[in-house]
Amino acid sequence: MTSRIPFIAGNWKMNLDHQQGIALVQKLAWTLKDANFEYKNAEVVVFPGFTSLRSIQTLIDADNFEIKLGAQDISAHDSGAFTGEVSGIALKKLDANYVLIGHSERRQFHYETDEVVQAKTAAAFRHGIAPVICVGETLEELEAEGAAAVPVRQTLAALAGHEVLGNFVIAYEPVWAIGTGQVATPEQAASVCGKIREAIRSAHGEVADKVRILYGGSVKAANVAGFLRSPEVDGVLVGGASLDAEEFAGIARFQSHLAL
Numbered sequence: 001m002t003s004r005i006p007f008i009a010g011n012w013k014m015n016l017d018h019q020q021g022i023a024l025v026q027k028l029a030w031t032l033k034d035a036n037f038e039y040k041n042a043e044v045v046v047f048p049g050f051t052s053l054r055s056i057q058t059l060i061d062a063d064n065f066e067i068k069l070g071a072q073d074i075s076a077h078d079s080g081a082f083t084g085e086v087s088g089i090a091l092k093k094l095d096a097n098y099v100l101i102g103h104s105e106r107r108q109f110h111y112e113t114d115e116v117v118q119a120k121t122a123a124a125f126r127h128g129i130a131p132v133i134c135v136g137e138t139l140e141e142l143e144a145e146g147a148a149a150v151p152v153r154q155t156l157a158a159l160a161g162h163e164v165l166g167n168f169v170i171a172y173e174p175v176w177a178i179g180t181g182q183v184a185t186p187e188q189a190a191s192v193c194g195k196i197r198e199a200i201r202s203a204h205g206e207v208a209d210k211v212r213i214l215y216g217g218s219v220k221a222a223n224v225a226g227f228l229r230s231p232e233v234d235g236v237l238v239g240g241a242s243l244d245a246e247e248f249a250g251i252a253r254f255q256s257h258l259a260l
């Protein structure tokens with residue numbers, strides 16, 4: 001298992017309105033409490049859509065929940081004529097601890113290039129929000145270049161030109177495994193996560209030991225332990241299964257099924 005604090009992230013994508021979001025976070029917190037979950041054993045972070053962030057921030061604050069909050073995107077710009085964009089200033093004001101950057105759906109459907117991902121990473125660093133930089137290869141890239149080449153390239157591109165202090169997370173998500181039910185094997189995930197860490201070490205030095213590198217792609221309570229048994233995988237980024245409080249709580253409680 002990892003020596004870093006495992007990071008369990010739920011990406012809600014474009015699902016749930018703010019009332020449904022409140023209900024989900026309440027149920028998640030209560031389910032974890034009933035199971036005597038210890039937040040020192042894993043950091044649990046939800047990434048709701050923008051319209052739910054304020055409500056969920058208020059709930060977390062009012063009820064002293066230890067669940068952390070993240071946004072699904074950030075503008076590269078701080079303010080101005082950028083209709084529809086959301087700035088790091090606004091996200092910081094909502095106590096967003098983390099922000100997803102370069103999710104494969106943003107790269108694929110919104111044409112985000114490595115340059116855009118790099119600029120958004122800069123914005124997150126500028127505002128003291130830890131970026132969760134998503135990287136991963138498509139099936140075609142897997143066949144042409146192997147599993148690690150694209151994620152390593154995307155990681156280095158996102159971090160290029162920044163003073164890298166370790167306050168970021170990398171999520172390795174093979175595009176062919178997202179929302180498809182097709183899961184990478186724990187060995188594949190561990191191997192790519194290890195190569196990403198080595199690349200960060202070569203480019204940025206010992207900060208590589210602090211960075212948490214996650215696996216994402218069709219993770220469920222039933223398969224999470226397989227990934228987190230490896231010391232190379234520091235957590236998981238979960239899409240579909242994070243919309244079900246009990247399932248996501250089961251993922252956060254992966255340590256209880258590590259021994260099984």
Ligand code: PEP
Nearest residue numbers: 178179216217218239240
């Ligand atoms: C994701 O959206 O980052 C993801 C991994 O989705 P899913 O768990 O549904 O494959």
